[in-house]
Amino acid sequence: MFFVSDLQQEYDRLIALGVKFTKEPTKTHGSIYAVLDDTCGNLIQLTQLSW
Numbered sequence: 001m002f003f004v005s006d007l008q009q010e011y012d013r014l015i016a017l018g019v020k021f022t023k024e025p026t027k028t029h030g031s032i033y034a035v036l037d038d039t040c041g042n043l044i045q046l047t048q049l050s051w
Helices: 007-016
Strands: 021-028 031-037 043-049
Touching (some): 007 021, 007 031
Antiparallel strands (some): 031 043
16 A cells, blocks of 8 residues: 555556556545556555545
């Protein structure tokens, strides 16, 4: 898991670079997260805390 300050901005940047996400930005209690595939079989979660 990696924390970012602006998930939507990072998501848009990575999409433009061709990164494939398995989970689009999703709001949960206290955070927003998205999950990407690193092409080596690992799923990486990006998280933005929101209070």
